[in-house]
Amino acid sequence: MLTDVVRETTGLLDRRFLLNALLPTLITLGLLGTVVAGTLTDPATALRAWNALDGTIKVLAGTGVVVVAVLIAAxxxxxxxxxxxxxxxxxxxxxxxxxxxxxxxxxxxRARRLGFERGAADYPVDPADVLPTRLGNILRAAESYPADRYGADAVLTWPRLFPLLPDKLTASLASARAELEFQVMISAHAAFFAVAAGGWLAVTGGPPWLFLTCYWSAAALAWATYRGALAPARLYGDQVRVAFDLYRHELLDRLGMDGDEQWARLNQFWHRNIPLGTPLLPKSDDRPAVKALPSVSLSVLAWFLLIGSGLLVVWLR
Known part of the structure; x- marks a missing residue:
């Protein structure tokens, strides 16, 4: 019966939800439940107690777990x-x-050291747009590309351009975005498990080897899957650039306008509701000045804190 419940549930949900949300949630809850149960009772005793339960209770318990997992995944x-x-x-x-x-x-x-030609796919042109993570900069570079090349605000233009794209390009965009979200969600679940399982074992006095295994291995998985998200992020960014390069004029044609010089007027109209015939407003130069301040890799800092905190917990115990 539990198999039937899972089959009916999966029939109602799309593949993207199953891979990006439900499957990681089920695995995380299962591993976390195993860690908690292992510290509260002997595994052999827990298994004997489970086997002694009535079949109906087992089905209800399993169904309840699936329902809770679906709600959390949603x-x-x-x-x-x-x-x-x-x-x-x-x-x-x-x-x-x-x-x-x-x-x-x-x-x-790093962006200044690489220069625009080498770092165009990984960093935006304006140093003020640079973000603190590699994933953020890859996506920000794609987002700023239309404005740098054509004067089109990507945030305002993209919802209007996307319906005009051919099916093949939209499928490529959806596939790259799904892969990006899959890696990010796995990383987020692994980070949650590291904190939750590590915190539980630290508070309840679990074995040090188990604490370090759960804490460090889950953190390593979170870091590895984050790094794995960079490649699909680059692919997604390239597809966004292709969409603006090839199909921006089709959007202008649909709007009854011609020429890339019209993007500035459209940006005013969409952002501030200023009529298209109104003269362009002067650009404000209110961007913050970029200062040279001390810098550090967030990955190195995170690993230093993870290793240090794990050893500190073991030492305090």
């Missing part, structure tokens, strides 16, 4: 964009900006 799937933005380095508030500032300055230095 919440996680709805927050996929927010999670991706966190991995890009777009943390909310002034505190988030301050915490990530060393990473931002490191990538600004």
């Amino acid at each position: 919440i996680v799937s709805g927050a996929a964009q927010t999670i991706t933005r966190c991995y890009e380095g777009l943390w909310p508030g002034r505190l988030g900006h301050i915490l990530l500032l060393p990473g931002t300055h490191r990538h600004r230095r």
